[in-house]
Amino acid sequence: MNASLNEIESLCKKAARGAGLSWGLAEEAGKAARWLSAHGLNGPALLAAQLQRDDGCAYPQLVPQVGAQAWQVPGQVMCPLIAGVTLSDHAYLLRSSGQIQLMHVAHPQLLMPFVSATARQLNLGLLLSWEGCRLVFSPDGGTFLKQPEGFADACAAQVSCTCITTAIDTASPLAGTIPDLPEAIQTYLDHLAARTYVPASEASRLLGAGSGLSDNN
Incomplete structure (x- = not known):
């Protein structure tokens, strides 16, 4: 998939938040993925690998x-x-x-x-x-x-x-052009981002089961 830098940043920010990062850290994650992509690197793939590694850690x-x-x-x-x-x-x-x-x-x-x-x-x-x-x-x-x-x-x-x-x-x-966003990476990031759309009570249960990252930082 061809994705713009704005689309990459938005998706990665929501995915990071869905993985349990605070909104502040999620914003930094989105910006980092954008920066890497602007320099010809696969920022979303790097971020996805890290979010998968940290999922469940307080x-x-x-x-x-x-x-x-x-x-x-x-x-x-x-x-x-x-x-x-x-x-x-x-x-x-x-x-x-x-x-x-x-x-x-x-x-x-x-x-x-x-x-x-x-x-x-x-x-x-x-x-x-x-x-x-x-x-x-x-x-x-x-x-x-x-x-x-x-x-x-x-x-x-x-x-x-x-x-x-x-x-x-x-x-x-x-330097380099923005790499294509692999379908598997987009699917995984969309899955994490979807956690942010669940009603608050259910979101709390999901974050408690899937990630212990605190929002108080």
Whole structure:
């Protein structure tokens, strides 16, 4: 299916909400899927894979512990959506420490929209890297893939976001046309989105059975 960026964002936002994310996080999920799609990547498929992984997990289980050492979620693989929002909220730590490390991150590509926004917010160059992959973000949010071997990994043992003080080579920006939305992905996202249309009492039962993510965040 050919889908516009607006359609992708709307569908993914509703699907994320249906999966149990708060409306605020669901909006960020929709924007992330839109950003990825605008850069030639299959944002809806990445989001669908992450929502399927997190379905049934309570929100406190997924929030990274923020500190001077590497961020982690004890006993869980880190959700890149929640980690990305947390990174944006704690962007000031990059100015003071120069680097933030995240441990055991699922679908690290989903961090990219948040790192791009953080680079603009701080007006700094940033390097996002994990084994086999290096991505550079310019102060205006431009994205450049420098090492692609591990780019499509479904999980990364360690992800680093590092301030860059040297000049940024902007020769090969990450770009592409909007990919088609696979039928299977659309069906799954529509299924999640449909949870938001159920009457409130039934919705509460569905969310209690299918996802423990809190709306109080």
